[in-house]
Amino acid sequence: MTVQTVDDKSINENWEPKIIAFLCNWCSYAGADLAGVSRIQYPPNIRIVRVPCSGRINPNFIIKSLTDGWDGVLVSGCHPGDCHYISGNLVARRRFAILNELLEFFGIEPGRVNFMWASAAEGERFANLIKKVTKIIKELGPNTKFKKKWC
Amino acid sequence: MVLKMGVEAENQNIEKSMIETANNLLKNKEVDVIIGYSKGTVPLSSAPIIIRREEDTDKLIWNNLCYVNLAKYLVPLMPQLCDSEGNSLKIGVVSKGCVGRALIHLAVEKQIKLDDIKIIGIPCNGNINRKRIEKEIGESEILELSIVDNNINVKGKDFEQSFPFDEYLNELCKVCKVKSPPNNESLAEVCVGECLEITSVEDDFSDLDEYESKSTEEKWDYIIDTLRTCTRCYACREACPMCYCHLCFVDQNKPIWFGKTTEISEIITFHLTRAMHLAGRCVACGACSSVCPMGIDLNLITRKLEKIVKGRFNFTSGIDIETLAPMTTFKMDDSEEFMLEED
Amino acid sequence: MEQKILQKDQVGKLYSELSKVYTFYAPIKEKGNIVFKKIENPKDIVLDYLNSKIPPKSVLFPETEVLFEYKLDGKDVEIIDRQDLDDKILIFGIRPCDAYSLELMANFFSFHGNLKDELYLKKKENTTIIGMGCNNPRTTCFCTSVDGNPFKKEDSDIFLTDLGEKYLVEGISDKGKDLIQKLSWLAEAKNADIKKANELAKQAEESITTKMDVKEVTKILESSFQHPVWDEISESCIGCGTCAYLCPTCTCFDVIDETDDYNNKGRRIRIWDTCQSCLYTLEASGHNPRDTKIQRCRNRIMHKFSYYPKNYDLLGCVGCGRCIHLCPVNNDLRVILDKILKVEKKEDEKAIA
Numbered sequence: 001m002t003v004q005t006v007d008d009k010s011i012n013e014n015w016e017p018k019i020i021a022f023l024c025n026w027c028s029y030a031g032a033d034l035a036g037v038s039r040i041q042y043p044p045n046i047r048i049v050r051v052p053c054s055g056r057i058n059p060n061f062i063i064k065s066l067t068d069g070w071d072g073v074l075v076s077g078c079h080p081g082d083c084h085y086i087s088g089n090l091v092a093r094r095r096f097a098i099l100n101e102l103l104e105f106f107g108i109e110p111g112r113v114n115f116m117w118a119s120a121a122e123g124e125r126f127a128n129l130i131k132k133v134t135k136i137i138k139e140l141g142p143n144t145k146f147k148k149k150w151c
Numbered sequence: 152m153v154l155k156m157g158v159e160a161e162n163q164n165i166e167k168s169m170i171e172t173a174n175n176l177l178k179n180k181e182v183d184v185i186i187g188y189s190k191g192t193v194p195l196s197s198a199p200i201i202i203r204r205e206e207d208t209d210k211l212i213w214n215n216l217c218y219v220n221l222a223k224y225l226v227p228l229m230p231q232l233c234d235s236e237g238n239s240l241k242i243g244v245v246s247k248g249c250v251g252r253a254l255i256h257l258a259v260e261k262q263i264k265l266d267d268i269k270i271i272g273i274p275c276n277g278n279i280n281r282k283r284i285e286k287e288i289g290e291s292e293i294l295e296l297s298i299v300d301n302n303i304n305v306k307g308k309d310f311e312q313s314f315p316f317d318e319y320l321n322e323l324c325k326v327c328k329v330k331s332p333p334n335n336e337s338l339a340e341v342c343v344g345e346c347l348e349i350t351s352v353e354d355d356f357s358d359l360d361e362y363e364s365k366s367t368e369e370k371w372d373y374i375i376d377t378l379r380t381c382t383r384c385y386a387c388r389e390a391c392p393m394c395y396c397h398l399c400f401v402d403q404n405k406p407i408w409f410g411k412t413t414e415i416s417e418i419i420t421f422h423l424t425r426a427m428h429l430a431g432r433c434v435a436c437g438a439c440s441s442v443c444p445m446g447i448d449l450n451l452i453t454r455k456l457e458k459i460v461k462g463r464f465n466f467t468s469g470i471d472i473e474t475l476a477p478m479t480t481f482k483m484d485d486s487e488e489f490m491l492e493e494d
Numbered sequence: 495m496e497q498k499i500l501q502k503d504q505v506g507k508l509y510s511e512l513s514k515v516y517t518f519y520a521p522i523k524e525k526g527n528i529v530f531k532k533i534e535n536p537k538d539i540v541l542d543y544l545n546s547k548i549p550p551k552s553v554l555f556p557e558t559e560v561l562f563e564y565k566l567d568g569k570d571v572e573i574i575d576r577q578d579l580d581d582k583i584l585i586f587g588i589r590p591c592d593a594y595s596l597e598l599m600a601n602f603f604s605f606h607g608n609l610k611d612e613l614y615l616k617k618k619e620n621t622t623i624i625g626m627g628c629n630n631p632r633t634t635c636f637c638t639s640v641d642g643n644p645f646k647k648e649d650s651d652i653f654l655t656d657l658g659e660k661y662l663v664e665g666i667s668d669k670g671k672d673l674i675q676k677l678s679w680l681a682e683a684k685n686a687d688i689k690k691a692n693e694l695a696k697q698a699e700e701s702i703t704t705k706m707d708v709k710e711v712t713k714i715l716e717s718s719f720q721h722p723v724w725d726e727i728s729e730s731c732i733g734c735g736t737c738a739y740l741c742p743t744c745t746c747f748d749v750i751d752e753t754d755d756y757n758n759k760g761r762r763i764r765i766w767d768t769c770q771s772c773l774y775t776l777e778a779s780g781h782n783p784r785d786t787k788i789q790r791c792r793n794r795i796m797h798k799f800s801y802y803p804k805n806y807d808l809l810g811c812v813g814c815g816r817c818i819h820l821c822p823v824n825n826d827l828r829v830i831l832d833k834i835l836k837v838e839k840k841e842d843e844k845a846i847a
Contacts, residue, residue, distance in 0.1 A: 059424065059427050060400065060408060060409070060424060063420055063423060063424060064408065064409065064420075067409075067416045067417070067420055080483065080487075081483070087481060090481035090482075090483070090485070091478075091480075091481050093481065093485055093487055094463075094464075094477065094478060094481055094485060095478065096489070097459075097463055097485070097486070097487070097489060098427065098430045098431075098459055098460075098463075098478075099427060100489045101455075101459050102423060102426055102427060102430075102455070102456075102459075103423075104367070104370075105363075105370065105452070105455050106370065106371070106374050106419065106423055107367050107368065107369075107370030107371025107372070107373070107374050108367075108371070109367050110367070114491050115489060115490050115491060116490055116491040116492075117490060125493060128493050128494075129491055129493060132491065132493070132494065133491065145371060146416055146419070147416065148410070148414060148416045148417065149414060149415075149416065150752075150754065150761070191824040192818070192824060192826040192828070192829060193633075193634060193818065193819050193824065193826070196819075196824040197824065198730060198823060198824035198825070198826075199730045199823050200730065201729055201730070219732075219822065219823055223732060224730075229787070230786060230787055230788070285526075286526035289526075290528070290540070290542060290543045290544050291544070292544055292630070292632050292633065294633065308630065376525075379525075380524060380525050380527060380529075382548065382557060382739050382740075382766075383557070383739075383765075383766075384734055384735040384736045384738075384739040384740075384768070385734055385735060385771075386732075386734035386735070386736045386822050388734070389732040389733050389734035389822075390732055390734065390822055402771070402772075402773050404773070407750070410750070410752070411748070411750070411765055412557075412558040412750075412763065412765050413557045413558050413765075414558065441822075442734070442736075442822030442823075444547065444736045444739075444740055444820045444822075445525075445527055445547065446525070446526055446527065
C-alpha cells in the first residue's frame with residue numbers, strides 16, 4: 001500500500017502529515033479507544049493499525065511505512081511490566097532502541113519514527129502524546145527522501 | 152621488551168605454526184577436514200580451501216589477504232561436510248580472531264555444535280584493504296603484491312607503488328581488539344593454536360566521532376553516496392557468517408516485502424534492515440566490505456552496530472559462549488531514553 | 495574500408511555532434527568503478543580503462559527496467575507502453591568482448607525467431623556500437639579461447655584503435671561506414687597508422703596467455719552432469735550473484751509487478767536475476783529442482799559451455815574474465831574449466847586400464 005504525499009511544490013501551511021500508528025491490542029489500542037469514548041480531542045492525522053503486541057512489530061513494518069511514503073510512524077505498547085504476554089514489549093524495546101539509533105545513523109530525521117507506552121487507562125496520555133507526535137512530524141515536513149521514487 | 156617483527160616474518164611464522172597444528176590434528180585424527188586459506192589465482196585474493204589429507208596441508212597459507220570468514224562454511228545453509236556414509240565430520244577451522252568469534256557466536260545461537268569443531272587459532276595481523284588499493288591504482292592491472300618492510304608493494308605492467316601497511320589495513324582491522332580467537336575455560340577443549348584469554352573488550356569507538364558529528368542531512372547524503380552503486384548481488388550477505396537465514400527478508404515473496412530493484416530507497420532498505428538483523432551478532436570481520444564487487448564500504452555501519460550493542464547492553468559478540476545474545480533477551484531496566492513522554 | 499583518424503582531444507567534438515542524434519553511452523568512472531552511463535559531459539568519458547566493472551549490457555538490459563505501466567480509471571485499464579524504444583542509442587568505447595556479448599544476448603532474446611523480446615531487440619536494432627580495441631588485456635582475459643580476439647571488429651559498427659595520442663577509426667558495418675561519411679572532419683588515416691594498429695592488435699593477442707580448449711569442455715560437459723567434480727568445484731562457492739550479475743552474457747531476469755494503489759497506477763518491471771540464488775528455480779508448489787549449491791554452481795558452467803552451444807551453436811562466454819577477478823572466494827573459472835578438462839583424462843585412463 002502506498003499513500004499519497006504532497007509533493008514539494010504544494011507544501012503549504014495547510015499540509016497535514018499522515019502518520020501510521022502501530023498500537024498493541026491490549027493497552028495502547030484500548031487507550032485510544034478510551035480517548036475516543038471519553039471525547040478527548042486529538043489530531044486526526046494518525047491511522048491506526050492494531051497489532052497483538054508491540055513485540056509483534058517487525059522493524060520492517062516501520063521501514064516499509066517510510067518507503068511507502070508515510071510522513072511519520074508511531075509505535076505504542078504496554079508499559080514495561082504490563083505486557084499481556086509478559087515480556088513482548090521488553091524484547092520489542094531492545095529492538096526499537098537499535099532501530100532508532102540506526103535510523104538516525106542512516107540520516108533519517110529523529111522524530112520521524114516515535115515510540116511510546118500507553119496503557120488502557122491512559123486515554124488522556126494517549127491523546128497528549130498523539131498531539132506531540134503530530135506536532136513533531138508537522139515540523140519535520142513531508143517524508144520525501146526515504147519515500148520510494150517511481151523512476 | 153619484544154621487538155616488533157616485520158609483517159612478512161610474522162606471516163611466515165603464523166603460516167608455519169598453523170600448518171604444523173593442522174598437520175598434527177589430521178595425523179592424530181582429531182579432525183577429519185580442515186578449512187583454511189590457499190593461495191589465490193589473482194593478486195589481492197585468497198581462496199578458501201577444504202583439506203582432507205595430511206599431505207595437502209602445505210597448501211594452507213596465511214597472508215594479509217585472507218579476508219573470507221571461514222565460519223561461513225559451517226552455517227546450516229551450507230552443505231554440511233560429511234563422509235561417504237553421511238556422518239558429520241570433525242572440522243578444524245583456521246581461525247583469525249573474527250572467525251573464532253563467528254564460530255562462538257554461531258554456537259551461542261545454537262547453529263553449530265562446537266564439539267565437532269576445532270578452532271585453530273592464529274594471531275591475525277590484519278587484512279589489507281584490497282578495495283582501497285584497487286581503487287587507488289585505478290585502471291591498471293595489479294600483477295603482484297608483496298609486503299616488504301611494513302610496506303605493501305604493488306606491481307603492475309608498467310608501474311610500481313608502495314602503500315604503508317598500517318594505513319592500508321581494513322578499517323575494522325585497525326581497531327580490532329580480538330586478533331586471536333577468544334578462549335576461556337568453557338572453550339579450552341575447542342581451541343588449539345594461538346588463542347587469546349579474554350573476557351571483555353574495551354573500545355572507545357572514537358573512529359565513529361567524525362561521522363556522528365555530521366548533521367542528519369550530511370549523513371543521509373553520505374549513505375546515499377556510499378550505497379548508490381549497489382547492484383543487489385548480495386555478496387555481502389552471502390559472505391557474512393551471521394547471514395544464515397534459509398530465506399532472507401529480501402527474498403520473501405509471499406507477499407513481497409521489499410523491492411529488489413536498484414532504486415535508492417530499496418537499496419537503503421536492504422542495508423538498513425540487514426544492519427538491524429546483525430545487531431548484537433555482527434563479529435566485525437569486514438568480509439562484507441572485502442567481497443563487495445562494487446567496493447562499497449559497509450564498515451562504518453558495522454562499527455556503529457558494535458557501538459550500540461556495547462553501549463546499551465555491554466555486549467561484544469562471539470567472546471563468551473555462556474552469555475545470551477542481546478536481542479534474544481531483555482532486562483527490566485533497559486534504558487528507554489528514546490521513548491516519548493508527555494511534556 | 496573507411497579508415498580515419500580521430501585525435502584524442504576531438505572526442506568532445508564527436509560527442510557534441512553525435513549526441514544530437516543519439517543517446518550517447520560511454521564508460522565513466524563512478525566511485526572508482528568504470529560503468530557505462532549516459533554522458534552529460536564529454537569530459538567524464540574515460541577511455542583508457544581495462545574493462546568496465548558492470549558490463550555494458552546494462553545499457554540495453556538495465557538492472558531495473560520498466561516493461562510497461564498502467565493506469566486505472568474505474569474499471570478501465572490503460573496500458574502505457576515504453577515510448578523510448580525508438581530512440582537511437584550509441585555505445586562508445588565498448589570492448590570487443592562486450593560488443594560480442596550484446597550480439598549473443600540478441601540471440602537469446604530472439605530464440606531462433608520464435609520468442610522475441612521486443613524490448614531488447616528493438617533497442618539493439620537502434621544501437622550503433624563504436625568498439626575499441628583492447629591494447630592491454632588483463633591476465634584474466636581469455637577471449638582468444640572463446641572465438642574472440644582483443645581486436646575483434648565484426649560486432650562493432652565502427653572500430654577504434656588507440657594509437658597513443660589518436661584513434662584509428664574504421665567503419666565496419668554499413669551503418670558505421672555511413673556514419674563516418676557524415677563525420678567529414680575526420681582526418682584520413684596514413685598507412686603508418688594502419689600498420690601500427692595492426693601491430694598493436696598482434697601484440698594484444700599475443701599477450702593473452704590463458705588458452706583453454708573450450709570445445710573440449712563442451713564435449714566433456716555433455717557426459718559429466720553427475721560427475722563428482724562438481725562437488726569439488728562448488729566447494730568454496732558462497733552462492734552470491736557476483737559472477738552472474740557482472741557477466742556480460744547473463745540474461746536472466748525476474749519480473750515484478752508494482753502497484754501504487756492510491757494513485758491508481760502500477761507497472762511491471764524486470765530486474766536482473768541470477769541462477770546462483772536459491773529462489774531462482776523455486777516453484778510455486780514449494781518444490782525447488784535446483785536447491786543445492788552444487789546444482790546451482792553447475793548450472794552456471796553448464797549454461798555457458800554446454801546448453802548455449804547446444805541451443806545456439808555459440809559459446810555463452812566471451813572471455814572477459816570479470817567472474818574470475820571479482821569472485822569473492824576466488825573460485826576461478828579457469829581452474830574450474832581445467833578441472834573439467836581433467837575429468838575426461840581420468841576416464842580415459844580408466845578405459846585403458
